Amino acid sequence: MATMSSNDTPPHDRDTDAAALVHIVGTLFGFVGVTLMYLLTDDRFTKQNAANALNWHVPVSLAAIVVVLIGLGVNELAGVAMAVTLAGATILFALIAALRAYRGDAWEYPLAPRFVTVSH
Numbered sequence: 001m002a003t004m005s006s007n008d009t010p011p012h013d014r015d016t017d018a019a020a021l022v023h024i025v026g027t028l029f030g031f032v033g034v035t036l037m038y039l040l041t042d043d044r045f046t047k048q049n050a051a052n053a054l055n056w057h058v059p060v061s062l063a064a065i066v067v068v069l070i071g072l073g074v075n076e077l078a079g080v081a082m083a084v085t086l087a088g089a090t091i092l093f094a095l096i097a098a099l100r101a102y103r104g105d106a107w108e109y110p111l112a113p114r115f116v117t118v119s120h
Contacts, residue, residue, distance in 0.1 A: 014045035019101035022049045027094040031057035044118065048106040049097070051116040056093060056109035058116075060086055 018041065025033040034057055038050035063086060071079020093109050100107035108114075 014104060015041075015043045016045070016102050016104055018043060018046040019049040019106070020098040022046060022053050023094040023098040023101060026053040026057050027091055031061050038116070045101075045104075045106065048118045049101045051118050052097065052106055052108050052112070053094075054116045055112040055114055056090070059113060060090055 018037075022034060022037050025037060031054060034050050034053045038047060038054060041047050041050065064083070067079055067082040067086060070082065097107045097109065
C-alpha cells in the first residue's frame with residue numbers, strides 16, 4: 001500500500017489537522033462529508049487523504065445498501081452481523097488513517113479500490 005511520506009510534501013505545505021479530520025468526518029457523515037472536504041480543500045495532502053477515504057466510503061456505502069436488503073429480505077441476524085462488521089471496520093480504519101494523517105502519512109485503506117486519485 002502506497003503512502004505519501006513526509007518526503008513527498010514539505011511539512012509546512014501540509015495541513016495534518018484537516019487531513020486527520022477527513023477520516024473522522026467520513027465516519028460521521030460517510031462519503032458525502034468526505035466529498036465536500038475533497039472538493040473544498042486546496043491542500044494537496046488533505047485532498048490525498050480525502051481521496052483515500054472516498055475510496056473506502058463509496059464502496060462501503062454501496063455495501064451497506066446490500067446489507068440492509070439482506071437484513072430485510074433474507075435474514076435479519078445476518079444483516080445485523082454484516083452491518084456490525086462494516087461499521088467496526090470503518091471505525092477502525094478511520095482511526096488508523098486519522099492518526100497516520102496527523103503524523104504526516106496518507107494511509108490507504110486496505111481492500112479499497114482506487115476510484116479517486118489526486119493528480120500530481
